[in-house]
Amino acid sequence: MKITDDSPSVLTALDRPNSYIGRSVPRPNLKRLTQGRGQYVSDITLPRMAHVAYVRSPHAHAKIKSIKKAEAEKAPGVIAVVTGAELAKVMTPWVGVLTHLKGLKSAPQHAIAVDRACWQGEAVCAVVARTRAQAEDACELIEIAYEELPAVTDPETALDAKTPVIQPSLGDNLCFERKLDAGKVDEAFAASDAVVETTFVFGRHTGVTTEPRAVVADWNEGEQRMTVYHGTQAPHMMQDLFAKHLNLRHDQVRVLTKDVGGSFGIKVHTYADEMATVALSKLIKRPVKFVADRIESFVTDIHARDHRVRAKIGVKKDGTITAFEIDDLTGIGPYSVYPRTSGIEANQVVNLTGGPYTCPNYRAQARVVFTNKNVMCQYRAVGHPIAVAVTEGLVELAAAKIGMDPLELRRRNLFADDAYPAQSAAGLKFEKLSHHESLAHLDAMMNYAGLRAEQKRLRAQGIYRGIGFASFIEVTNPSAAFYGVGGARITSQDGATLKLDAQGNISVHSGVTEQGQGAEAVMAQVAASAFGVPIERVRVVTGDTDNTPYGGGTWASRAAGIGGEAAWQAGKALRDNVLAVAGAMLQAKPETLDIRNGTVVDVASGAERLPLEELARVAYFRPDTLPSGVQAELMATRHYVPRAWPFAFTNGIQASYLEVDIDTGFVKLLKHWCVEDCGTIINPQLVDEQIRGGIVQGIGAALFEQCLYDERGQMLNGNMADYLVPMAAEMPDIECGHVVSPTADSELGAKGAGEAGTAGAPACVMNAINDALRPLGAEPLTDMPFTPGKILRALGKV
């Protein structure tokens, strides 16, 4: 393979001279990572730092009758042994609700369980010691008397009258319920030529970040200030929450986030053990470090999916989809996770199902119930993989039933490319999508007709290959409609500050964060282009609540679209400021000047007038030589929030080509394609890599990943040998294509690209497996992950 240095620019409107927008610029922070010189939270050591280990409940549900800690307190190296009741004196509990998810309820959750543990893995007692090993040794010496309580582990019976109520103060086990009824669903089904009904099951899985969750909290009693080194996606949100629950002011809390070893939505939530670690630092007045070990990660990192969806589609002989109907049930653990809540995934399933299609008749019910398993919350592509698999699974089953090609059935139902603005049956508003152009691009890119011919030829030889598709829509660039309107203190706006230093270089301080997606590269590209310097002269600063504008961080594919636009606007503002100074120095009108390649030039001729170094020298060291009344302002801040649309929807389509070994049930992935439309592409390579990485996480959900629990609420495979994730040898090469429909809500026009891969991959792998097995008369597989055992059962072989 040849590594290409650059990609041709796909941009037209942002045609600044020497623009980096649309170019595959390498990320500025990679060298320290390839050399092992990154700084992850788990690498951090501070003077006087202690380590905490938690004793965790071995039961899914149990009353804590007594905690005997005397022996542990005497153990070597132990500094403190702290129970939930003791820690509650320093830290207040929280409740994960949002008012716009009407009726959503949850009970107060403490940093360490008080009186009762509600899932296997909930922290029950903390041991702080000089080393982690000493803390773990002392954990063994703590005697806790539990009275085991009945565990609610099956969502299907969680609402039954005879099922115990997990949180008595709430009255029942229902966390949230949503119903939607659009159009005339019953009439539409009655008028259909064919109706397909099935049940889709989505395994409970988790993010498995290679670096486990980690936090180092440093309460300085002399400064009355808390500094938290935190592997988080949202430093300002965490600053707010640490302050709130420790009763501190924002200015007393600094959150620092440098390198983060994987996040994918796992690290954007409030974790009880991280909150406890911060509280412990305040309690014992010294730095405390907590790094989850892998077993702790599996039983406490948020889980996701675990939905059961009964679903139905109606279709006419001509391929017109008449109606969709779904009934979604999900069990989310004993608490709704704070502050984003655990109702969002089900809500997204209701919002997104049927989303690419014009069909106006849609009925949905979603119920979110409490269980005694680890908590569930938002993980990459929240709700999308479920909604897409349900919709696209139904579409391909309907196509098979009426004998129509699955791409053709889509062509007849997708929103037309000239139909925008448009609104889905669920009420989603689309500014501009490109379903048909994306589909046509995919059709050509994969040589669909050729693959169908190959498939037919090989079937005759007893080789069963399948082709599956998934059209999808993707929620990106969320406005305040996502969380803010529901009362959560999660900002949807973001800011960027650009500063010219005394040598004529610039720094960009951004409220978004970097967890590997390339946000810092995007900020550097945008700032360099807007302001007019070579990218080598841009330094990006993120992940520091003391030194970046207030921002939301990086989640829901917001960094490039929202943070990038703020950097673009700040770049333009700083350019104007600098040109005002240059105009005064050169006795020229600022509008006749521009900054190109680090030099002030004449707009018309491009002639060099003044290097930025010289301008900075005068402005900083000889301001006395500037005309009176001219004050150089060499720092500019701009903020941006989407206002015209609640979300910038993107769209795309994926295809999977695979082979099923009908004797072993193994699936071999041969190739995967994705065409997507994320608007303006700032860095083609980074977009493609987000797509590829996302697809592989989606493949994990389709084929491998599942948190297995027994009926008593014990997780059975909480380690990386038993919980399978995609490995290099099993993954296919993935080809990406793009259609570009910029959003008019921002000048940059960029939408997000982080969820698209994960949104569509499980659906199209499922459809490809069913396509491969259809001639064998197998019952369609709809229960993820599709393990060899399930495939052999579907074939009637076991």
Next chain:
Amino acid sequence: MTDTALDISLTINGERVSERVDARTTLVDFLRDGLSLTGSHVGCEHGVCGVCTVRVNGDIVRGCLMLAVQCDGATVETIEGLSDTGEIADLQAAFEQRNALQCGYCTPGILVAAQDLLKRAKENERVPSRNEIREHLSGNYCRCTGYQAIVDAVEAVAQARAGETK
């Protein structure tokens, strides 16, 4: 600790090191906590994910499956050492250019493992296929990239190095 600690002497990245370590300390914990060589990471802690991959006496090992005391007298090389000697400079450059890393947490282990494959390929005067690269890296989990960029980067270096021999 005194009754379970042992004295060890070893060479780490060309430096002679003599330390007293607890017998239960794993090699990767010793590197990170004892010597502040934080480039080797800890992921699964039971030999599955490969983020702790280092080289001991020329062979790649899991730093979480080997005890520090087993390394008495050994030569240990970590990502810091391989970076400073320039041995994998071309591989690092290819990873950076191809964006073969995102969060970068698995990257030191992957680079050490990939260099092992490339070294042996060079000795055998052959360029590994994409499938061989994928097989060789199957003990190193990456949750961000989907692996294709990593395979691309390793393949490009294998081809470039083969070109140099001719």
